[in-house]
Amino acid sequence: xxxxxxxxxxxxxxxxxxxxxxxxxxxxxxxxxxxxxxxxxxxxxxxxxxxxxxxxxxxxxxxxxxxxxxxxxxxxxxxxxxxxxxxxxxxxxxxxxxxxxxxxxxxxxxxxxxxxxxxxxxxxxxxxxxxxxxxxxxxxxxxxxxxxxxxxxxxxxxxxxxxxxxxxxxxxxxxxxxxxxxxxxxxxxxxxxxxxxxxxxxxxxxxxxxxxxxxxxxxxxxxxxxxxxxxxxxxxxxxxxxxxxxxxxxxxxxxxxxxxxxxxxxxxxxxxxxxxxxxxxxxxxxxxx
Amino acid sequence: xxxxxxxxxxxxxxxxxxxxxxxxxxxxxxxxxxxxxxxxxxxxxxxxxxxxxxxxxxxxxxxxxxxxxxxxxxxxxxxxxxxxxxxxxxxxxxxxxxxxxxxxxxxxxxxxxxxxxxxxxxxxxxxxxxxxxxxxxxxxxxxxxxxxxxxxxxxxxxxxxxxxxxxxxxxxxxxxxxxxxxxxxxxxxxxxxxxxxxxxxxxxxxxxxxxxxxxxxxxxxxxxxxxxxxxxxxxxxxxxxx
Amino acid sequence: xxxxxxxxxxxxxxxxxxxxxxxxxxxxxxxxxxxxxxxxxxxxxxxxxxxxxxxxxxxxxxxxxxxxxxxxxxxxxxxxxxxxxxxxxxxxxxxxxxxxxxxxxxxxxxxxxxxxxxxxxxxxxxxxxxxxxxxxxxxxxxxxxxxxxxxxxxxxxxxxxxxxxxxxxxxxxxxxxxxxxxxxxxxxxxxxxxxxxxxxxxxxxxxxxxxxxxxxxxxxxxxxxxxxxxxxxxxxxxxxxxxxxxxxxxxxxxxxxxxxxxxxxxxxxxxxxxxxxxxxxxxxxx
Numbered sequence: 001x002x003x004x005x006x007x008x009x010x011x012x013x014x015x016x017x018x019x020x021x022x023x024x025x026x027x028x029x030x031x032x033x034x035x036x037x038x039x040x041x042x043x044x045x046x047x048x049x050x051x052x053x054x055x056x057x058x059x060x061x062x063x064x065x066x067x068x069x070x071x072x073x074x075x076x077x078x079x080x081x082x083x084x085x086x087x088x089x090x091x092x093x094x095x096x097x098x099x100x101x102x103x104x105x106x107x108x109x110x111x112x113x114x115x116x117x118x119x120x121x122x123x124x125x126x127x128x129x130x131x132x133x134x135x136x137x138x139x140x141x142x143x144x145x146x147x148x149x150x151x152x153x154x155x156x157x158x159x160x161x162x163x164x165x166x167x168x169x170x171x172x173x174x175x176x177x178x179x180x181x182x183x184x185x186x187x188x189x190x191x192x193x194x195x196x197x198x199x200x201x202x203x204x205x206x207x208x209x210x211x212x213x214x215x216x217x218x219x220x221x222x223x224x225x226x227x228x229x230x231x232x233x234x235x236x237x238x239x240x241x242x243x244x245x246x247x248x249x250x251x252x253x254x255x256x257x258x259x260x261x262x263x264x265x266x267x268x269x270x271x272x273x274x275x276x277x278x279x280x281x282x283x284x285x286x287x288x289x
Numbered sequence: 290x291x292x293x294x295x296x297x298x299x300x301x302x303x304x305x306x307x308x309x310x311x312x313x314x315x316x317x318x319x320x321x322x323x324x325x326x327x328x329x330x331x332x333x334x335x336x337x338x339x340x341x342x343x344x345x346x347x348x349x350x351x352x353x354x355x356x357x358x359x360x361x362x363x364x365x366x367x368x369x370x371x372x373x374x375x376x377x378x379x380x381x382x383x384x385x386x387x388x389x390x391x392x393x394x395x396x397x398x399x400x401x402x403x404x405x406x407x408x409x410x411x412x413x414x415x416x417x418x419x420x421x422x423x424x425x426x427x428x429x430x431x432x433x434x435x436x437x438x439x440x441x442x443x444x445x446x447x448x449x450x451x452x453x454x455x456x457x458x459x460x461x462x463x464x465x466x467x468x469x470x471x472x473x474x475x476x477x478x479x480x481x482x483x484x485x486x487x488x489x490x491x492x493x494x495x496x497x498x499x500x501x502x503x504x505x506x507x508x509x510x511x512x513x514x515x516x517x518x519x520x521x522x523x524x525x526x527x528x529x530x531x
Numbered sequence: 532x533x534x535x536x537x538x539x540x541x542x543x544x545x546x547x548x549x550x551x552x553x554x555x556x557x558x559x560x561x562x563x564x565x566x567x568x569x570x571x572x573x574x575x576x577x578x579x580x581x582x583x584x585x586x587x588x589x590x591x592x593x594x595x596x597x598x599x600x601x602x603x604x605x606x607x608x609x610x611x612x613x614x615x616x617x618x619x620x621x622x623x624x625x626x627x628x629x630x631x632x633x634x635x636x637x638x639x640x641x642x643x644x645x646x647x648x649x650x651x652x653x654x655x656x657x658x659x660x661x662x663x664x665x666x667x668x669x670x671x672x673x674x675x676x677x678x679x680x681x682x683x684x685x686x687x688x689x690x691x692x693x694x695x696x697x698x699x700x701x702x703x704x705x706x707x708x709x710x711x712x713x714x715x716x717x718x719x720x721x722x723x724x725x726x727x728x729x730x731x732x733x734x735x736x737x738x739x740x741x742x743x744x745x746x747x748x749x750x751x752x753x754x755x756x757x758x759x760x761x762x763x764x765x766x767x768x769x770x771x772x773x774x775x776x777x778x779x780x781x782x783x784x785x786x787x788x789x790x791x792x793x794x795x796x797x798x799x800x801x802x803x804x805x806x807x808x809x810x811x812x813x814x815x816x817x
Binding site for chain 2: 691694695697698701702704705706707708709710711712
Binding site for chain 3: 256262268269
């Protein structure tokens with residue numbers, strides 16, 4: 001298989017992880033986040049720095065990235081969930097921008113030039129240079145993630161999230177600790193995004209703050225929306241489409257964002273439930289103000 | 290004359306109004322009674338254009354107004370005082386009245402009507418500059434009625450004017466309504482859960498239950514009917530409860 | 532020095548306030564966040580810059596800029612917001628985000644990404660007072676902005692149509708029953724908000740002598756923070772929020788850290804939403 005195709009598939013799987021992780025907070029629990037790329041970036045920088053400073057092996061860096069991001073997700077969730085639903089999106093947007101500015105200006109993160117020379121993934125002492133091998137690693141992790149998401153979705157936690165998504169006031173009357181479950185959704189979502197960030201950092205060996213800004217956050221959200229909010233196969237489809245499409249449209253690079261913006265508007269006007277979303281979702285989302 | 294023929298409306302998948310037909314003759318007061326959620330308000334909202342009619346016809350003076358927008362229906366002469374008053378709470382009493390006349394172009398006549406409203410409901414003149422959201426319930430209801438009257442309607446749709454008000458306040462308001470009907474010849478379609486008061490004021494009535502018309506007749510016929518007495522006028526409650 | 536920062540902050544704050552008014556009006560009446568407000572600002576600037584380059588007539592350029600901004604606003608309302616009215620707020624929000632991306636990349640394609648200067652012939656003088664310098668341009672910006680704010684306030688509170696717009700914001704069904712054309716009110720609101728943002732864009736294009744397709748992004752987001760800071764849906768709040776943000780940002784950059792200047796707006800936003808979500812002047816009802 002050509003190196004190029006392997007590269008695209010790797011990017012698809014990383015973004016699939018990002019889309020799926022965002023779907024946990026948006027699709028499962030109904031919490032809109034416009035700053036998801038910040039978690040992606042935190043995981044990437046954390047893992048990259050750990051391995052650059054030789055503080056641990058890849059597995060340790062990988063898991064630490066997830067945990068550190070999860071902790072920061074908790075730090076965001078605690079104050080952010082106190083605001084009204086409509087404002088949560090804006091708070092997450094602000095969070096994303098603040099993280100971006102911090103990454104841009106800290107010495108240790110290399111400022112606008114970012115981190116260079118991130119070591120590749122090393123498993124059992126041996127560095128993994130082959131793209132095919134890396135793709136297999138990504139696929140494995142993605143598989144584990146998909147499995148855990150299905151488990152979550154149909155578990156008691158998933159049902160609690162669904163109740164909260166439909167109407168959190170009613171859910172609280174039913175005795176569900178909405179605050180706790182919402183926090184859990186954000187933390188789990190952040191954890192997986194951090195893991196995706198780690199993979200990304202060690203794949204590209206070089207990261208800078210621009211990759212983790214609002215544009216990426218919106219792209220991840222679009223993948224979720226395009227595929228269908230709350231739909232796991234939908235997020236995979238959305239990630240695949242929106243990762244492959246820019247590659248296919250590369251000759252038309254100038255028109256990419258125009259197309260992309262127009263696609264978002266068109267999706268919302270004509271099919272807000274996404275490609276694989278159930279129509280029921282629009283009815284739920286069809287509450288008028 | 291206002292005619293509604295075989296009206297059907299839906300809220301999403303819910304069939305709210307199921308083939309209702311009624312009419313209001315010029316100068317009449319007609320009561321529309323029934324329990325909570327029976328669809329009475331929905332019928333009014335379909336007439337005034339807030340809710341679309343899925344099928345059926347609404348005709349005013351021979352003209353089909355079924356699918357007209359609310360602004361045009363108001364211009365044709367149907368004024369709707371909505372359930373819950375729905376005042377512009379952040380605006381003053383005077384501003385609410387002025388907005389009631391929004392669609393009119395005859396400036397000096399509007400000024401006269403403002404004065405007339407303040408005469409009809411003196412409290413409105415006294416509280417002219419007050420924020421309408423700070424008025425008492427009864428005052429708000431009077432303002433809501435006055436606001437709609439500012440458009441000089443020929444047919445008035447009154448949705449539950451007694452809701453949440455003390456009986457003595459309701460009597461005052463009903464007195465004014467009676468006066469308007471008598472002096473202006475204003476036709477009135479009155480929706481009420483308080484059947485006793487509505488039947489006391491109106492000449493004819495319709496009874497609506499779960500979206501369907503179940504009874505109609507003059508108020509004396511209705512008042513005499515056993516079913517109405519049991520369901521809405523409290524007869525026989527002793528037998529049931531003791 | 533402090534006074535100088537205040538002056539500079541006031542100028543930036545006026546621009547933020549004008550755009551914040553756009554956000555607040557649209558949010559107050561339609562209940563949606565117009566994420567593309569920054570793009571309207573940008574198209575206003577471009578309309579003016581290009582017209583000035585073509586005709587050399589400043590007055591015409593300003594009118595053209597405002598017209599361009601209003602046109603974009605009307606198109607946005609018609610195609611990105613009206614079709615999704617009444618749906619869960621996430622849907623118009625994403626639609627607005629998409630529109631914002633569409634509009635800015637369209638501008639990048641048509642106009643090219645480079646900065647354009649604003650070819651003005653006159654050289655403004657300046658005045659010194661208490662050690663601070665106030666250029667005539669700064670004075671013009673402040674006066675024009677305040678003037679527009681006063682005109683808007685007068686329109687909304689004293690004219691029949693202005694009150695009708697406020698009525699639609701309070702209760703659109705009751706407004707309909709009073710014979711107010713609610714659609715027309717929505718479009719008018721968009722036009723007003725766009726005109727203000729367009730003027731802000733033109734003023735800033737002159738002030739910084741730079742017009743570029745990406746110029747609306749950051750000011751748009753900051754103005755949005757200002758609108759929330761001042762109190763969502765509150766017209767005076769938008770003005771206060773904008774001015775406060777402009778001043779705070781400049782003071783912060785001067786006395787705390789200039790690197791993080793852009794972050795102050797968002798830190799303020801997050802803090803306000805957490806500590807006092809209704810903002811400085813918002814009422815306690817939602």
